[in-house]
Amino acid sequence: MIPAVFFGVLGLTIGSFLNVVIRRLPIGESLVWPGSHCPECGRKLGVLELVPVLGYIGLRGKCAGCGVRISPRYPVVEAATGAGFYWAAVNAAGPLDFVNSILLLSGLTAIFFIDLDHGIIPDVISLPLTAAGLALGAVMGAFPDRAIAAAGGFAVFWSIRFIGTLLAKEEAMGFGDVKLAAMIGAFLGIRMAATGLFLGFLIGGIMAVWLMAAKRRGAKDPIPFGPMMAAGGAIALIKGLAVLDLYAMCVARIWSL
Numbered sequence: 001m002i003p004a005v006f007f008g009v010l011g012l013t014i015g016s017f018l019n020v021v022i023r024r025l026p027i028g029e030s031l032v033w034p035g036s037h038c039p040e041c042g043r044k045l046g047v048l049e050l051v052p053v054l055g056y057i058g059l060r061g062k063c064a065g066c067g068v069r070i071s072p073r074y075p076v077v078e079a080a081t082g083a084g085f086y087w088a089a090v091n092a093a094g095p096l097d098f099v100n101s102i103l104l105l106s107g108l109t110a111i112f113f114i115d116l117d118h119g120i121i122p123d124v125i126s127l128p129l130t131a132a133g134l135a136l137g138a139v140m141g142a143f144p145d146r147a148i149a150a151a152g153g154f155a156v157f158w159s160i161r162f163i164g165t166l167l168a169k170e171e172a173m174g175f176g177d178v179k180l181a182a183m184i185g186a187f188l189g190i191r192m193a194a195t196g197l198f199l200g201f202l203i204g205g206i207m208a209v210w211l212m213a214a215k216r217r218g219a220k221d222p223i224p225f226g227p228m229m230a231a232g233g234a235i236a237l238i239k240g241l242a243v244l245d246l247y248a249m250c251v252a253r254i255w256s257l
């Protein structure tokens with residue numbers, strides 16, 4: 001119990017770092033310098049204000065210098081990362097499995113928001129993490145499964161991108177999404193990566209229909225697919241078996257009609 005809480009707190013601080021990555025990495029700013037400051041007035045955050053989640057609550061969501069509103073996304077990312085680390089500590093089959101889970105969850109969290117904000121998935125996140133996932137798989141005795149999953153994810157998404165671009169006569173899917181499919185495969189192996197990527201399509205389809213129905217987007221407006229894949233990958237990691245059970249139940253129901 002105590003170690004899990006410790007890792008949860010560690011997750012909160014990693015979440016704080018992920019906020020910096022999400023904000024600065026896509027625009028080419030240093031991740032370490034300068035320290036955290038208000039984007040509006042440049043006021044530097046004090047030690048207490050830097051405490052994850054509690055700092056935001058203490059400031060009541062506003063900069064103490066100029067009063068500009070601070071996005072609630074910051075404490076949300078911190079709390080979600082803390083919860084993810086806690087979950088990983090409680091459920092991991094061992095230290096390597098724990099590292100596997102927190103690397104994937106942290107990477108997917110950063111990718112989720114960077115793709116949402118900028119429509120890109122930085123190679124400096126997806127490529128090293130793909131290598132890390134394969135290396136962990138090798139040490140954990142799951143290398144063939146994960147290598148096939150990474151290569152398969154890459155091949156399937158590359159094909160979707162290729163065929164989609166031919167049919168739509170414009171880029172149908174970013175190459176970053178193709179590399180993200182490989183990354184998810186490298187961490188989850190064939191069965192769970194397939195589950196996660198399928199969930200990504202399901203979430204993407206529902207979102208697309210909902211956005212079009214709400215007239216928020218036309219059929220031609222691009223919707224970043226990376227966030228859906230990231231969400232699908234995270235759900236597969238945490239609840240993949242339950243998703244497969246649910247899927248099997250639905251298939252059985254349909255067959256028995």
Ligand SMILES: [Zn+2]
Pocket residue numbers: 038039040041042043063064065066067068
């Ligand atoms: Zn300010």
